[in-house]
């Protein structure tokens with residue numbers, strides 16, 4: 001079975017095509033700057049050089065059409081015919097309380113995702129455009145949705161409720177949901193396997209540090225608490241997002257600076273974080289570079305960013321009354337030697353001992369970077385949200401098949 005995984009953003013669409021018989025990636029790529037004057041398509045088919053093209057792609061329907069054209073292209077493609085795509089899986093950031101696990105797309109599911117537009121205005125509308133674009137281009141292909149929030153649905157009330165009038169929860173479902181769940185789930189499972197210990201026996205903290213960043217306390221394999229909240233704004237300081245702040249700042253700044261609600265929201269989501277403190281960039285590579293050149297603002301941004309990660313790790317170790325494993329993942333967590341060093345150097349009281357040489361190795365596979373004597377094991381595990389999305393989609397679609405077809409598919413997979 002071949003599964004196409006799509007992560008649709010407001011102006012971009014990333015894709016990966018999997019052969020589920022051996023979970024190999026046949027092709028991957030992205031369409032950027034959708035709706036702008038020059039859109040960029042990058043396509044990378046297994047065994048062929050990556051290609052880049054610039055054209056005008058005004059909407060997501062056209063973007064999906066371009067992706068399909070690339071996949072069946074006589075030279076650059078990997079499929080003979082479009083009907084070789086058996087299923088499509090989508091990343092959906094917000095599933096609210098309605099979705100505790102991945103599901104196949106139905107009219108009811110689409111309605112629920114629409115109801116959550118308010119709670120994830122940057123993400124959910126774009127995902128719906130992705131789903132509609134697939135319907136338009138591949139009308140008979142089953143689709144599944146995999147939610148960032150699903151893994152965190154195991155959190156206890158003590159973690160997910162805010163200490164505000166309960167009517168806000170009852171009427172509007174205002175609570176902590178948490179995000180990046182697919183990633184936290186993937187890396188925690190991978191970490192336990194690498195250590196050769198059952199996930200259920202471990203107290204783990206996973207730090208997904210990318211553009212968006214969140215930390216999760218994973219107690220015996222289940223999400224126990226997580227730093228993002230009702231929306232992906234709470235918690236850590238991020239590239240352009242503020243993370244935690246005193247909520248009184250919002251009305252205060254609105255009054256003093258004469259800001260509207262959408263202006264204050266844009267300030268906190270798009271003009272804060274590393275960008276605001278460094279005054280120049282939200283990209284950690286550039287922050288580290290500028291810091292080396294003696295830029296004081298970049299150093300302050302880096303110090304605040306890493307201090308907050310350390311603070312959350314300390315808090316979650318207390319929340320779980322212990323800690324066995326820390327996992328770093330995502331763009332910054334997987335790649336920044338400096339960040340891991342800065343975070344871990346302040347955690348020796350917990351029994352964290354980083355091995356400097358292991359930490360400095362630039363490898364792409366999951367690995368241990370703590371010393372052999374470290375009481376808490378520290379790991380780097382490259383995340384793979386797309387693979388989990390492909391697996392869930394494959395499983396859900398297989399369940400809908402007639403028993404005979406199902407055994408045929410499973411036999412093919414074993415072979």
Ligand SMILES: Nc1ncnc2c1ncn2[C@@H]1O[C@H](COP(=O)(O)OP(=O)(O)O)[C@@H](O)[C@H]1O
Pocket residue numbers: 209210211212239282283284285330331332335336
């Ligand atoms: N070698 C590196 N060192 C430090 N940071 C890096 C490195 N490579 C990538 N990054 C950071 O990773 C971030 C992107 O992370 P990623 O997980 O891909 O984000 P997203 O999926 O949310 O777009 C970039 O903003 C960049 O700062």
Ligand SMILES: CC(=O)OP(=O)(O)O
Pocket residue numbers: 093148179180210211212213232
């Ligand atoms: C939920 C979220 O913050 O996602 P991303 O990191 O992709 O922006």
Ligand SMILES: [Mg+2]
Pocket residue numbers: 210211212
């Ligand atoms: Mg991401």
